[in-house]
Amino acid sequence: xxxxxxxxxxxxxxxxxxxxxxxxxxxxxxxxxxxxxxxxxxxxxxxxxxxxxxxxxxxxxxxxxxxxxxxxxxxxxxxxxxxxxxxxxxxxxxxxxxxxxxxxxxxxxxxxxxxxxxxxxxxxxxxxxxxxxxxxxxxxxxxxxxxxxxxxxxxxxxxxxxxxxxxxxxxxxxxxxxxxxxxxxxxxxxxxxxxxxxxxxxxxxxxxxxxxxxxxxxxxxxxxxxxxxxxxxxxxxxxxxxxxxxxxxxxxxxxxxxxxxxxxxxxxxxxxxxxxxxxxxxxxxxxxxxxxxxxxxxxxxxxxxxxxxxxxxxxxxxxxxxxxxxxxxxxxxxxxxxxxxxxxxxxxxxxxxxxxxxxxxxxxxxxxxxxxxxxxxxxxxxx
Numbered sequence: 157x158x159x160x161x162x163x164x165x166x167x168x169x170x171x172x173x174x175x176x177x178x179x180x181x182x183x184x185x186x187x188x189x190x191x192x193x194x195x196x197x198x199x200x201x202x203x204x205x206x207x208x209x210x211x212x213x214x215x216x217x218x219x220x221x222x223x224x225x226x227x228x229x230x231x232x233x234x235x236x237x238x239x240x241x242x243x244x245x246x247x248x249x250x251x252x253x254x255x256x257x258x259x260x261x262x263x264x265x266x267x268x269x270x271x272x273x274x275x276x277x278x279x280x281x282x283x284x285x286x287x288x289x290x291x292x293x294x295x296x297x298x299x300x301x302x303x304x305x306x307x308x309x310x311x312x313x314x315x316x317x318x319x320x321x322x323x324x325x326x327x328x329x330x331x332x333x334x335x336x337x338x339x340x341x342x343x344x345x346x347x348x349x350x351x352x353x354x355x356x357x358x359x360x361x362x363x364x365x366x367x368x369x370x371x372x373x374x375x376x377x378x379x380x381x382x383x384x385x386x387x388x389x390x391x392x393x394x395x396x397x398x399x400x401x402x403x404x405x406x407x408x409x410x411x412x413x414x415x416x417x418x419x420x421x422x423x424x425x426x427x428x429x430x431x432x433x434x435x436x437x438x439x440x441x442x443x444x445x446x447x448x449x450x451x452x453x454x455x456x457x458x459x460x461x462x463x464x465x466x467x468x469x470x471x472x473x474x475x476x477x478x479x480x481x482x483x484x485x486x487x488x489x490x491x492x493x494x495x496x497x498x499x500x501x502x503x504x505x506x507x508x509x510x511x512x513x514x515x516x517x518x519x520x521x522x523x524x525x526x527x528x529x530x531x532x533x534x535x536x537x538x539x
Contacts, residue, residue, distance in 0.1 A: 161519065168515045173280060175511045176504065180276050183500065190292050190498040191239050237267050243292060243500075244278075246270055279504065288505035293497055298505035301490065306509070308380055308486030311397075312478060315405050317466055320412040325459065327413070328420025333447070335425060344418075351414035359407035359481045367403060375403050378483030404482045416459065416466060423455040460524050463517075 188196075240246040248258040250265040258265050270278075282289060288298035331340045364370050367377045376382070380400050381393075388396060427433065428451060436446045476488035487506055494502035 161523075164519050164522070168512065169284075171515060172508065172511050176280060176283070176508065177276065179507055180279070180504070181272075183503070184272060186498075188498060190243055190500060191236065191245070193498045194239060194293075195236075240269075241267065244270065244275065244289075283504075283508050288508070289501045291494075291502050292499045294499075294502075298501045301502065302487065302505055302509055305485055305487045305490045308479065308484050309488060311380065311401060312404055312408055312484070312486065315401060316408040316412060317463070319405065320409055320416055320466065321459075321463070324413045324416035325420050325456075328417045328459075329424055329447070329452075331417070331421040332424035332428065335421075347414040347417055351411045353410055355407055355410055356477045356481060358410045359403070359478060362403045362407055363481065376400050380484060404478050404484060407481070408478055412466065420455070420459050423458045424451060427451045427455040457525065460521060463521050463524070 237246070241248060246267050246269050248265050249268045250256075250258050250262070254262075254264045256262065256264075286299065288302070290297050291301060294301065327343065331343060334340050363377070366372060366374050376399065380397070382388075382396050382400070385393065385396065424447075428447075433446055433451060436450055437443075441449075476492050478484070479486040479489040480492075487509070490502065491506040491510075493499075494506065
């Protein structure tokens with residue numbers, strides 16, 4: 157098993173490389189790069205900074221010696237060249253033998269464009285060292301920015317997935333045991349109705365009903381913790397954390413139960429009809445002993461296979477909508493705002509983190525496979 161895990165870990169590198177390459181190439185064809193976005197903001201045609209929570213970073217300083225831009229809609233060429241260098245699209249090269257500080261004002265130095273391929277190699281070399289650089293439009297490094305937003309998205313994805321499985325697995329087993337009964341019928345109707353409700357609509361409904369919209373205000377409207385968080389004791393901090401998570405997690409769960417519950421039910425129904433179950437019952441074993449001693453291990457394999465997809469679906473798919481509605485400053489919202497602003501370091505930094513987490517969750521899923529059914533040997537199957 158150790159050799160299999162090692163191979164899977166090594167495969168993360170080329171897989172991440174492929175993910176980043178495809179998205180890097182696609183961004184080159186998207187109109188309106190970061191420099192164009194900056195120019196549009198400067199000229200009053202758009203505000204690339206307004207969507208960012210937490211304040212704006214100061215824009216790169218203009219060359220005060222050149223005031224030709226004043227009162228015009230254009231920016232000086234020297235300033236645009238400075239932007240290209242700061243954003244990593246170009247660099248300063250000087251004549252051989254030059255010993256001073258590289259500066260475009262010096263006749264011995266000039267701007268040199270950096271090709272797409274070279275930019276990608278430089279970026280991936282830095283990312284493999286977990287050096288994500290700095291945001292174009294914020295005075296903070298991307299690594300610090302991702303680390304700041306990650307707990308919000310992980311909290312939503314982790315608790316939503318755990319609660320969904322803690323409810324759907326027992327419910328699916330009960331539906332399989334009582335297949336065709338009134339309980340099975342009405343619970344299926346409730347699940348299908350819940351699956352049909354859009355998550356964002358249910359989130360708004362929760363806000364209106366329980367967060368001071370038009371009825372009661374039992375839960376906070378925004379944030380993951382209260383303003384007096386640092387002053388609370390350990391137990392009070394835990395209670396405050398889950399108090400803030402209650403509505404966002406509930407909104408994320410509205411459609412998560414249906415798939416895993418029906419998957420569990422169908423998997424158990426398939427196993428219950430097999431010959432070994434009939435044989436076990438013929439030997440006098442109780443229904444519970446057969447169900448949880450024999451059927452459970454086999455039926456749960458396909459359910460566990462869906463765990464990474466369920467986590468990634470909640471973590472990635474609904475994070476933007478839920479974070480926006482509940483004013484949670486997480487990775488989903490950060491990635492969207494960075495895409496709008498063409499903040500490439502933040503875009504690719506969050507993409508790298510998302511991709512890495514998804515691949516690691518896949519490996520964890522395989523380990524759970526072996527834990528549930530020790531008969532599975534991935535190394536022998538690969539051989």
